[in-house]
Amino acid sequence: MKRQLVGYALWAVVMGVFFMVPGMMVLAVVPLTVLALGFLLEPPKGISVERTLPGRGIGPGEEIEVSLRVKATKGIGLIVLREVPHPGLAPQGELRWFLFKGLRPLETTLKYRLKAEAWGHLRIRRTEALSLNPLGIRSSWGVYGNESVLNIGLPANVITMHGKGLKQRGLPGSRTALKGAASMDFKEVRRYQPGDSVKSINWKATARTGQAMANEYEREARGTVLLIIDASPDTEPGRVGGTYSRAVELASLLTGHLLENEYHVGLYLLGKGKFVLPSSGSKHLRRIIHEMVSGGGGYSRWKGLDEAVKSIADQITHYSPTILLITSVNPLREVSLKRGVYTLRGMYRSRTPLLIVDITGDRGTGTGTLENIEKKAIRKVLIGHGSRVVVWDTGTASAEAMASLVLGMIA
Numbered sequence: 001m002k003r004q005l006v007g008y009a010l011w012a013v014v015m016g017v018f019f020m021v022p023g024m025m026v027l028a029v030v031p032l033t034v035l036a037l038g039f040l041l042e043p044p045k046g047i048s049v050e051r052t053l054p055g056r057g058i059g060p061g062e063e064i065e066v067s068l069r070v071k072a073t074k075g076i077g078l079i080v081l082r083e084v085p086h087p088g089l090a091p092q093g094e095l096r097w098f099l100f101k102g103l104r105p106l107e108t109t110l111k112y113r114l115k116a117e118a119w120g121h122l123r124i125r126r127t128e129a130l131s132l133n134p135l136g137i138r139s140s141w142g143v144y145g146n147e148s149v150l151n152i153g154l155p156a157n158v159i160t161m162h163g164k165g166l167k168q169r170g171l172p173g174s175r176t177a178l179k180g181a182a183s184m185d186f187k188e189v190r191r192y193q194p195g196d197s198v199k200s201i202n203w204k205a206t207a208r209t210g211q212a213m214a215n216e217y218e219r220e221a222r223g224t225v226l227l228i229i230d231a232s233p234d235t236e237p238g239r240v241g242g243t244y245s246r247a248v249e250l251a252s253l254l255t256g257h258l259l260e261n262e263y264h265v266g267l268y269l270l271g272k273g274k275f276v277l278p279s280s281g282s283k284h285l286r287r288i289i290h291e292m293v294s295g296g297g298g299y300s301r302w303k304g305l306d307e308a309v310k311s312i313a314d315q316i317t318h319y320s321p322t323i324l325l326i327t328s329v330n331p332l333r334e335v336s337l338k339r340g341v342y343t344l345r346g347m348y349r350s351r352t353p354l355l356i357v358d359i360t361g362d363r364g365t366g367t368g369t370l371e372n373i374e375k376k377a378i379r380k381v382l383i384g385h386g387s388r389v390v391v392w393d394t395g396t397a398s399a400e401a402m403a404s405l406v407l408g409m410i411a
Contacts (some may be wrong), residue, residue: 043131043138044101046073047143049081051127059153063092068127068145070099072106077133081110084125086117088239089150098250116152118239120293124148125375188216193277224264224278224319225410228250228308230290230327232271243359246394247326248292250357253403255288256325258410266321267291268308275312278319305334308342316344322353322410329358329389330371341385352386355409357402361395 058064072079083095092113099106116122126143133139159268189205192212206215206294229247237243255265259280267288276291305325309316316323323344327333337356345352358379379389388409392402 001328012315028297040131041135041138042075043077043133043140044072044075044079044106045131045140046075047071047079047129047131047142047144049127049129051124051145051148053148053150053392057153058116058250060116060119063113065111065113066124068112070108070110072099072101072131072272075131075133076101076103078136079106079132080130080132082128082130083112084128085114086118086122086150088116088120088122088152089114089124090117110247116150119152119245120237122150122152124150132217189213190216196277223410224266225254225258226268226278226316226319226321226323227255227288228268228270228305228323228325228327230271230325231248231269234332234404235328240372243328246359246392246399247357250326250392250402250406251292253399254406257407258402259285264319264321265313266319268312270305270308270327273311275315277315278321286386287296294403305340306336306343309347310341313347316347320348322355324355324406324410326355326359327355328360329356329375329378329382331374331378334381335361337378337382338385341382341387345386354387355381355406356387356389357406358389358391361393 048071050070051069054064066083068081068083070079070081077100079099079101081097081099083091083096085091092115095112098111099108124147126147127145128143129141131140189202190213192201192214193207196214200214200216202213202215229244229251231237231244235244235247237244239245251267258265261283262280264278264280265284265288267276268274271292272290276288329337341352341354342353356379358375360375379391382389390402390405390409
């Protein structure tokens, strides 16, 4: 617009000089006046946006209504608003609006609907707003309001309470611990680690060394299991029925059962780099469930098994856990899996305490003959390096059946 007005003014001046017509030069005053007016007029300012979300709980597949209360107190012109929800919140219509602010203050309410197609803590970013004055010469852009978080409930196939639903799902709900009761024999004094109980702090050693120290007791009677869950973007974290959703379903069943049987269970999320120290108890189950579902939309990249093993090598050496990796074996992960298995084999020397659950049958994993051949070849190599691999075809086997199988292999 600005270039057009300046071009028209120059054209009028040139034509007036060339043809010696003063009236043509006077015409140049018109676009210049409009241009000056455009510079003087301020675009809409004093914008505020207040977003209102439903206060009730929301489940996967439900639609919700979101309202935006928009105000603008200064300036004149056009306001273009845009909402950017989490990919798991599918908009039911266009999320862009055009509003005109005149001489009076603007105040209006906009409404739109979202459908929850994922679960977890899903965010709606701050509202974007572009302001233009009537001639489009001056503009401003900004984000307004607060970021919102929608807590979408878990699918019904994920247990959320200690022991609840285990018997109904074909798993033993409670029995004597597979490895007996925990020993309370003193082992050593070591540095305090995040996740240790405050009761374990050795205050005398702490005062003597100037560092937080904790007592450690022998835990020969309890096994330790470390769950490594693949949360890379291609597993579609948050999507109901996706590979990650299947992994969470299986992991929640396994965790509930192992904790009931006095095992210590830890968690590492590939892609997020989140590590939860092995512990026990119903509160620990809730924490593990929370960590698995809080990511909702996926993470930036695939972080391989080899990188995970290196980042928590000290904890693996300390706890000597049985490691359970739940992922989808494919050529993309081949190199990382081989390196990770080889590293673990060196750490444990005589054995590789790694059990890999290979999830197949979900959308995006592929069922073509070539891919099946590649997956079988990779699994054969991993088994040759000392790990155990079990295939979970989600189209034919339930999570309960797979959990029973895995529990038998862990025991």
